[in-house]
Amino acid sequence: MSNGVLQIKAMSGHAGTVPGANTSRDYEVAKLIDVTTCIGCKACEVACLEWNGYPFRETQFDNTYQTMPDLAWNYYNLIRFDEHTTPEGTFQWLMRKDGCLHCAEPGCMMACPADGAIVQYANGIVDFNQENCIGCQYCVTGCPFNIPKFNAETKKVHKCTLCSDRVGAGLEPACVKACPTGCLHFGSKEDMLDLAEKRVDQLKEHTAHKNAGVYNPAGVGGTHVMYVLHDATNPEAYGGLPKDPKIPLLVRIWKGPLKWLGNFAMAGGVVAAFAHFMKFGPKKEHGGEEHADD
Amino acid sequence: MIERYSFHERICHWTTAAAYLYCLATGLAFYTPHLFWLAVILGGGPTSRQWHPLLGVVFVAAVIWMHALWSKDVAIGPSDKEWLAKSEAYVTNDDAHVPPQERFNGGQKVFYWAMFWGALALFCSGALMWFPEYVPAGLRWIRPVAILVHECAALVTIGAFIVHIYMGVFVVPGSTEAMVGGRVTKRWAMTHHKLWYDRILRANK
Ligand code: HEM
Ligand code: SF4
Ligand code: SF4
Numbered sequence: 001m002s003n004g005v006l007q008i009k010a011m012s013g014h015a016g017t018v019p020g021a022n023t024s025r026d027y028e029v030a031k032l033i034d035v036t037t038c039i040g041c042k043a044c045e046v047a048c049l050e051w052n053g054y055p056f057r058e059t060q061f062d063n064t065y066q067t068m069p070d071l072a073w074n075y076y077n078l079i080r081f082d083e084h085t086t087p088e089g090t091f092q093w094l095m096r097k098d099g100c101l102h103c104a105e106p107g108c109m110m111a112c113p114a115d116g117a118i119v120q121y122a123n124g125i126v127d128f129n130q131e132n133c134i135g136c137q138y139c140v141t142g143c144p145f146n147i148p149k150f151n152a153e154t155k156k157v158h159k160c161t162l163c164s165d166r167v168g169a170g171l172e173p174a175c176v177k178a179c180p181t182g183c184l185h186f187g188s189k190e191d192m193l194d195l196a197e198k199r200v201d202q203l204k205e206h207t208a209h210k211n212a213g214v215y216n217p218a219g220v221g222g223t224h225v226m227y228v229l230h231d232a233t234n235p236e237a238y239g240g241l242p243k244d245p246k247i248p249l250l251v252r253i254w255k256g257p258l259k260w261l262g263n264f265a266m267a268g269g270v271v272a273a274f275a276h277f278m279k280f281g282p283k284k285e286h287g288g289e290e291h292a293d294d
Numbered sequence: 295m296i297e298r299y300s301f302h303e304r305i306c307h308w309t310t311a312a313a314y315l316y317c318l319a320t321g322l323a324f325y326t327p328h329l330f331w332l333a334v335i336l337g338g339g340p341t342s343r344q345w346h347p348l349l350g351v352v353f354v355a356a357v358i359w360m361h362a363l364w365s366k367d368v369a370i371g372p373s374d375k376e377w378l379a380k381s382e383a384y385v386t387n388d389d390a391h392v393p394p395q396e397r398f399n400g401g402q403k404v405f406y407w408a409m410f411w412g413a414l415a416l417f418c419s420g421a422l423m424w425f426p427e428y429v430p431a432g433l434r435w436i437r438p439v440a441i442l443v444h445e446c447a448a449l450v451t452i453g454a455f456i457v458h459i460y461m462g463v464f465v466v467p468g469s470t471e472a473m474v475g476g477r478v479t480k481r482w483a484m485t486h487h488k489l490w491y492d493r494i495l496r497a498n499k
Contacts, residue, residue, distance in 0.1 A: 114330070115339075262325070266456070277464055
């Protein structure tokens with residue numbers, strides 16, 4: 001998935017075209033989180049800290065098994081625990097790995113004013129370049145999932161990188177490698193969607209989860225981190241996953257029509273002043289001839 | 295020549311102007327990617343982001359200082375209502391039909407109030423944008439609202455500012471000199487601020 005350089009070009013002792021000739025690879029990657037097989041072991045949380053070189057930190061007890069209430073600038077990956085009562089009256093733990101979804105149309109990137117602080121790679125990963133970040137936190141305002149977190153000391157914002165450094169070297173993200181149940185999958189976006197749909201069919205057919213579904217929200221152009229949910233009609237139950245996430249309307253107005261209006265008004269103001277000067281020129285002093293020189 | 299602006303008034307004015315210009319340049323850098331180079335030449339993005347709000351506080355403080363000096367002079371009175379009714383004559387340089395004016399004319403006072411309220415709106419919304427991490431999670435919607443208010447208020451002051459510079463530098467010769475050196479000719483004063491001039495004459499008698 002990393003790139004096309006290992007595609008076979010020619011082969012010894014081979015008649016006809018080589019296998020794979022004229023095919024194109026799918027460069028878009030995705031992580032699939034099958035929450036139905038998550039056991040809440042937090043191996044992914046630990047792997048994330050280790051790979052990114054962040055220290056372990058004190059947990060904050062909040063009446064659940066959740067490590068702490070929210071993600072942090074040095075904690076990209078948090079299993080959210082929710083106690084859920086099913087319509088049949090049975091009890092269920094909902095455990096969802098929270099973190100950046102790597103939106104195809106990222107609100108963080110739309111909001112960010114700094115040249116190159118946020119980049120989107122051709123493979124779909126959305127990455128923050130802290131050296132270009134100015135610390136304005138507009139990205140936090142733009143993100144429909146409330147993901148980016150601010151480090152007040154360095155004035156930089158951080159979030160999950162989807163292990164772009166590992167993926168670039170042909171490896172899977174650290175969390176995927178650590179997951180003991182196979183609940184985390186990584187591959188091309190197409191393959192992951194395929195896998196997700198198969199899993200959903202399986203759930204519908206063999207379990208009571210008739211509302212099972214894939215979470216790949218269209219409002220942000222789809223995501224490069226997707227979920228399989230037991231009940232896709234109620235994503236909010238999973239630690240507040242928004243049902244129909246969109247870049248906030250006010251952010252779109254701010255970055256769209258208001259920019260045009262403002263540019264037009266400012267340029268128009270300067271042009272109008274110049275035109276006024278050509279037509280009317282400066283004011284002349286009048287009256288008081290007796291004081292002409294003092 | 296007569297004194298139009300005291301030394302104190304001129305210092306106050308140029309403090310306001312310098313702080314405003316810095317905020318304007320760095321603000322426009324954050325406003326559009328095409329002007330981000332403004333932040334770069336002013337010391338880089340992080341530096342600009344750090345100083346923009348600080349100079350914003352200086353700007354607002356200077357506006358309040360200016361208000362303490364000029365609140366009497368900028369209060370809208372009868373001569374301003376007449377001026378505003380005849381503003382077309384003023385704009386087209388048909389000055390024979392412009393009613394005599396106080397120390398500041400109706401247009402200048404409108405500019406003053408646009409800047410004054412703009413500064414307060416910029417300050418309130420800017421404070422929220424300065425420390426968005428302290429906006430409670432339940433009130434997240436306030437963050438984009440603050441940005442929109444800040445941007446609209448900035449645009450209002452920029453519009454006023456363009457007219458202000460244009461008038462002071464190009465249309466009314468002698469104004470910039472007045473704000474630098476403090477003095478105007480009697481003829482200038484009679485032409486542009488007759489009521490004020492008469493008042494000074496009477497006071498000096
Ligand atoms: C942006 C912040 C500024 C504020 C809040 C401000 C405010 C004021 C106010 C309230 C006055 C009194 C007369 C009027 O209302 O026109 C004034 C006068 C003046 N200002 Fe500014 N000013 C600012 C920036 C500037 C700048 C950057 C210049 C530079 C060219 C400038 C040039 C002048 C001149 C020439 C006058 C004298 C007008 C006259 O006496 O007829 N101002 N300013
Ligand atoms: S989830 Fe938020 S931070 Fe991640 S890409 Fe989407 S908008 Fe950006
Ligand atoms: S805090 Fe950094 S990454 Fe976020 S919008 Fe501002 S400059 Fe961009």
